[in-house]
Amino acid sequence: MKFGKFFALRVLTWALTIWIGVTFIFFIPRMFPSDPVESMIGQIQSRSGQMDPVQLETLRRSLRLQFGLEGSLLEQYGTFLWKGLLHFDFGPSLMSYPTSVGEIISTYLPYTLILSLTTTTLAWIIGNLIGLQAGFRKNKRSSKIMEGIAICIYPIPYFIIALILQIVFAFILGWFPLQSTINNSGGFALFISSIIRASILPAISLLMVGTGWWIISMKSLSGTTAEDDFVLYARYRGLSEGKIGKNYVFRNSILTQITALAMSLGGAFNGSIMTEIIFGYPGVGTLIQKAILQSDYNMILGCITISIVAISTATLIVDVIYPFIDPRIRYN
């Protein structure tokens, strides 16, 4: 019963978040004085010379239709919610006309999902394990060194780390290709090996920043937990340090870190976008960059809507799993 209420509330917030986010991205472009259709027409005319007025009017009408700019604001909003949000239909992409935006995104999205999900999970696990050691054995030299390294890496923006790794390992040492290329034509084994080769540097840069944060936060969490009364009591009972660390400190601190994981997903996604762009990794980030360069607004809108839905859903999943892990909530 209690879980049912929690679940319903959480799903409601999820829907609200997506709705507010999507409403936001619907109204923002309409608040700006620049009209994407007029700028498109300007671009077309500068490429192909002047057109006669009748042609121009037809072009304008069909572009307005494709951008979802026909009808009253309320009608446009309705169509946008119905087609975009519920069917992921954002019309044709303008940079690779007439392929639909949804089709292109669906070929790029898996790469981003694989990269960001694996690195986020790995960073969380590795960072928390190291952080636990560093917090539980505060006064050891290795703990201080680990924390020092984490503090010097975590605050640096993702793309700077990516840029440094690219310059050192791809350009100076030449161990990796400068730009990721995926080999689609040479059979399955070659395809997989090219994906791995293209992912190593982006994955390492995402891991470095992510792990840094989890080390820092887990160290301070487990440091405070290790001084709690129940840990002191466990020591008086003569339990081994390993057992105290595992059963008392770890299990109590990791709960907070699960909630923190849910809060951090948006930031991790931002980082993934930036890292992809530096390495030219074929994910949503690179797609967004291409779309910006060619003013493909349908594509930009599509990528952003899908990002918002994906991150909100991932956050929802982590939040909903939480009661199943925390015994204090489960048994109440």
Place this chain on the structure above:
Amino acid sequence: MKKFWNNANSRLKAGLIITSFFIILGFGVYYIPHINPFSYNTYPAKLNPSWSHLLGTTSMGQDIFWLLIEAIHNSLMIGLIVALIGTVVGVFVGLLAGFSGGVLDRVLTVVTDTFVVIPSLPILVLMTALMKGTSTVIMMALVLAMFAWAWPSRQIRSLALSIKERDFIHTAWFSGEGTIQIVVTEILPFALTWSLSNFMNATLAAIASESSLAVLGLSPANLISLGNMIQWARARNAIFARQWFWIGSPIVATVLLFVGLFLLITGYNDYLSMKRGR
């Protein structure tokens, strides 16, 4: 001041030293008269570092040292403006929600939580892509500030909720002080110490967002910021030409600035909790 320095932990000290170094560069050295570093072909191109050009020149004949100083100044300015707006709005909304309660609190909380969870970069990308070519520094700062108020607001709200029930607030209430007066004289001081750490955090986040947008080519084209400087060097193939001072100096400056600010924040938080005796 001396007492503060003696009580400060090593992180706070390191953070203060690095941050003051950047403040001196961005707000002191910046005002030493120099030729506008943005204009092309002021000097011979691709010079190596020397006494007259401390970091050499770019392939467009710009002095890298003055370009860097200007970039540090502008990046810090954007960070400070965004942090100021974000903190003021956040504290206001948080206090309002925490003290009003009821429907207003619930509505504000839902909106705040949405802004905390929503991925900011894609929306920033959309807005700046629409302003492409026409955006100014002020517009940029305002757009970034839209995502800077939610986190402080959420924190301040829970702070307000916990303070509301404490004894000294009840005492003030019963001695006839009005709600606004209580908020200003009793609660704001609490919120302020906390806000300082949030303010530095927001500065850091804003500089990071601006430089991320710059790498996407979405920062105002005439703005010399750390991000734009990196982006220009990349676009002009400074890496392939091995012009390490050109691409390297904004990277090193950004890394140092961020680590310095972060040390300052964590050091300050540790200092506060030590002062409270925890």
